[in-house]
Amino acid sequence: MNPSTTILITGASSGIGATYAERFARRGHDLVLVARDKERLDALAERLRADSGVAVEVLQADLTQAADLAAVEQRLRDDARIGVLINNAGMAQTGAFVQQGAEAIERVIALNTTALTRLAAAVAPRLAQAGTGAIVNIGSVVGLAPELGMTLYGATKAFVLFLSQGMSLELSPRGVYVQAVLPAATRTEIWERAGMDINQLPEVMEVGELVDAALVGFDRREAVTIPPLHVADRWDALDGARQGLISDIRQANAAERYRQPIGQ
Secondary structure, three states, X not given: OOOOOEEEEEOOOOHHHHHXXXXXXXXXXXXXXXXXXXXXXXXXXXXXXXXXXXXXXXXXXXXOOHHHHHHHHHHHHHOOOEEEEEEOOOOOOOOOHHXXXXXXXXXXXXXXXXXXXXXXXXXXXXXXXHOOOEEEEEOOHHHHOHHHOXXXXXXXXXXXXXXXXXXXXXXHHHOOEEEEEOOOOEOOOHHHHOOOOHHHOOOOEOHHHHHHHHHHHHHHOOOXXXXXXXXXXXXXXXXXXXXXXXXXXXXXXXXXXXXXXXXO
């Protein structure tokens, strides 16, 4: 990747986003850091400028607010220096599905799916026209596992995976790389903000290890990177089974098992 490429990172004030910023700064890339907490963004930007000598711009935005989201979209459309979008901003969910109120539902969906999709859609046409660039969407292994009980959050992350795979099919022939990154439990502030005690979880990955692994997948141009998955063949088998299922769908008639016997 061209070292002159600028990286825009959402949710950059802490956790995964801040670590991506550190790693790309070490690689010599200028940065645009997006998050709500301007004070923390400013402190991170100052440190990265001093440590790595890169240009770092802070763009304060709450991506659940229409005007803020539109401003980041406009920046992605207009700034030809930005060649990589790290779509990291997201929030977790507490409580069972039956306990979710309308406002909580709207906020999780607005940040985890709507904002992520709109930012990707804002930058994709320009990258496709240029024939280069990358979009990284941060999903979660929870999006593969409704059994984990985070129904709303998991559904948003399943959306992120599907969106990323579809985008990859459309954009990779035009020179644009799309990566879905699926962490498991990672030591970030997302848990505390959702009212969860991460120390109650039996296994938690450190954020630096997560991002470093994700960047190995990025450099290899993997479409789906799952750092906590230790048997890679499991993903290959799952995706192969999905494609096999699609090949067995016949749209003209219902399957035999759904047909009523004649006379009933």
